[in-house]
Amino acid sequence: MIAILLFDVTIKFCRGDKPTLERGLLLKRSTLSKKVQFKYILKTHQAISDSIHGDFVRCMSTQFRDYTRSFEIIFTSDSPLYSSILRSTLQNMRWLNSSTSTPLLIITPFHESEIHAALLCSKKLGLQIRVRSGGHDYEGLSYSCKTPFIIIDLTNLRAIEINVEEETAWVQSGATLGELYYAIGKKSSIHAFPAGLCPTVGVGGHFSGGGLGTLMRKYGLAADNVLDAYLVDVNGRILDRKAMGENLFWAIRGGGGASFGIILSWKIRLVRVPPTVTAFTISKTIEQGATKLVHRWQYIADKLPEDLFIRVIIQDVPGSGHRNNKTIQASFNSLFLGEIDRLIPFMNESFPVLGLLAEDCIQMSWVESTLYFAGFQQGQPLEALLDKTQLYKSSFKAKSDFVREPIPEEGLEGIWKMFLAEEMVFIIMDPFGGKMNTIPESAVPFPHRKENLYNIQYIVKWQVNDVKASHKHIYWIRMLYEYMSPYVSKAPRAAYLNYRDLDLGTNSQGSTSYAEASEWGKKYFKGNFKRLARVKSMTDPQNFFRNEQSIPPLPTPGKRKYK
Structure with a gap:
């Protein structure tokens, strides 16, 4: 008692x-x-x-x-x-x-x-x-x-049903991207789904937060290709798209499902891909001209044909001549929806300084490319996509940005200098353009579209999991984030929900203020944040579904906070 x-x-x-x-x-x-x-x-x-x-x-x-x-x-x-x-x-x-x-x-x-x-x-x-x-x-x-x-x-709710004739699929929220890709690949060699690169990511959070991936320049985000969903609302009702209405259906496709209910499953649109695609990775250190290559990439990556996706991964690697015997390496990691003989002319015309050769390329099926981008060795069976275990877990902190103007070479060199002072650090730059330029900011809650050249994800990892180590590495990434402020989006400085960052702000414990939440909410959602709050007010006015960065209800007359 x-x-x-x-x-x-x-x-x-x-x-x-x-x-x-x-x-x-x-x-x-x-x-x-x-x-x-x-x-x-x-x-x-x-x-x-x-x-x-x-x-x-x-x-x-x-x-x-x-x-x-x-x-x-x-x-x-x-x-x-x-x-x-x-x-x-x-x-x-x-x-x-x-x-x-x-x-x-x-x-x-x-x-x-x-x-x-x-x-x-x-x-x-x-x-x-x-x-x-x-x-x-x-x-x-x-x-x-x-x-x-x-x-x-939701680990036991992972059923996937592929309908090749309708070019759709139903997938439960406990399934992983790897399981989804495997199921598609087993049913068809010419269908795919535009979503993320990590096969252990669960579809529930990924779809509801947006879903960047290698096919986004051709087909948009994962959220752009969701057709229906089943959701348990705050009253325990199980609702499909028709029953929940278009406002709630809009909100869960990029606004974060955890604010609105428990999403059971998703109906998605499968997209067409050729039977053979091409992938390549070319890595250059700063001694080999990486700085100029990354600088040039910023001017062309969003303007390439939409069948071509080239991202850049920046990391520190062993090398001489710098602090701690390290140097900086830029890897140009690419997927092309076609064969090598079509890719090489594109690259020679658009990005000749990269020096891509046919022998740098690997042809494969689309589903095999999901293994490639997940870092599996060539020749691994497709069943590797079904493994939900993460072999190399570590502590990490991540942040994100969107870039609208190319960063000058001296700005890039400042990043390299900061990288050499830290260990296990990465920057991933994902190009926009293509289909992303044609989708309105308000189509789904994810608003980062036409004006953006690319998205940046910053990551620092460490193995010693204690308070002192955490403070050291988190301080470093916050300093990098501050350094980047002149070079990225402003008013607001935009961020991506699926790279969640509590440094942007949090809801007060025990209550949620719309005005306070706007500090971080407008960075994730820009002008869509108020509509999300309006949907929250209609579907969960008492704010039962809440967390440190959940969508708050709009204030009612005479009240500023919701408990």
């Missing part, structure tokens, strides 16, 4: 409410030192978890009329499988430490009815929900929370 009452107090504080004597303030603060209070909380933590587990199972059993079934999908911290499930798709080791909160429960549903029940029981017990698809949220928001919470892990 004490545990339940203390838990109620905790919930009230996290929401910004004042606990009352009637709702569980059993011990007066004046009679307990902070140290004693802390020990008291530690002793009751397990009791809280046990109590909530029991209440949750009973609630779920009421929904199912089956007590045994509830135990099969609910895991608490004392379950033998709890830790392995929690870690199974955790991608950023920065959030695997003693200071990061862990869920009271993990739910692994097999059916939409179990999600419906988990949602209703979470609301009844005052628990927050985190929905995890692939676990790739850069700031860990799919598996961490500052208030008592549960995780709904």
Whole structure:
């Protein structure tokens, strides 16, 4: 009983409410030192978890009329499988430490009815929900929370149905991009889907955040090619596109699904690709002219034929003549929708200084190219796309930018200088243009279209997962971000939701202000942010689905914050 009452107090504080004597303030603060209070909380933590587990199972059993079934999908911290499930798709080791909160429960549903029940029981017990698809949220928001919470892990909801005749597919949100690509490749040699390069990314977060990829210059984003979806709303209703309406359907295609409900599955448009595509990677160090090549790339990458995608990956590599015996390498990593004999003339005309030769190129099917861009060795079987494990996990921090004017050579040289002072750093530059120039900013919430030459993703990684190391590397990437400010978009300085960055701003704990959220919201969504907030007001006015960067409802007259 004490545990339940203390838990109620905790919930009230996290929401910004004042606990009352009637709702569980059993011990007066004046009679307990902070140290004693802390020990008291530690002793009751397990009791809280046990109590909530029991209440949750009973609630779920009421929904199912089956007590045994509830135990099969609910895991608490004392379950033998709890830790392995929690870690199974955790991608950023920065959030695997003693200071990061862990869920009271993990739910692994097999059916939409179990999600419906988990949602209703979470609301009844005052628990927050985190929905995890692939676990790739850069700031860990799919598996961490500052208030008592549960995780709904969609790993068992990963069915994929390909309809080649209709050129569509239905894919559940727990599936990965690799599983989707594999399913398409097994059904057709001339169909593809325009989405990301990392096969372990879950489709649920990727589609709902936009979805950049190698085919975006030809076909746009993943979100641009979503035709329908099934979503569980805050009232537990399962809605398709027609039932949810065009406003909500618009919002979940690039506005972040976690703000609006739990997305069960997506209907997507498959796109046409030739039976044979061509890939190449040419790497040059700064001693080999990388600076001038990257500078030139900025002028042509967005203007190339839409069948040709050339991104640039900048990283530090071993080399002499610089600090720490390192140098800077730029890799020009490309996919061409066609064969080598068509690619070489394009390159000779548009980017001759790169010096591309036929022997630099590899021909393959589109689905084989997804292995290539994921970093697999040539000859790996397609089944490698089905492996959900990430072999080389590390701690990392990432940030993003959009570039509208070419960065001068001296600006690039400043980046190289900063790179030489750090370890395990990367910049990835993805070119826009092509189809991206023809899609209006308001078509989906992702607004970064015609005026952008390319997107930048900055990443710093480290292996020692302690506070001191984290502070050091995060400080470095923040300094790089500050250095880049003269060279990137302004008013606002734009960012990409799927490269989530809490440095841009966060919602206040316990309440959400639209005005405060606009500080980061307009960087992700520009003019679309207010429409997203309007949709939120219509679909989840009490702001149940929330996190540090969730969309807030618009304020109502006389109120500025929503609890």
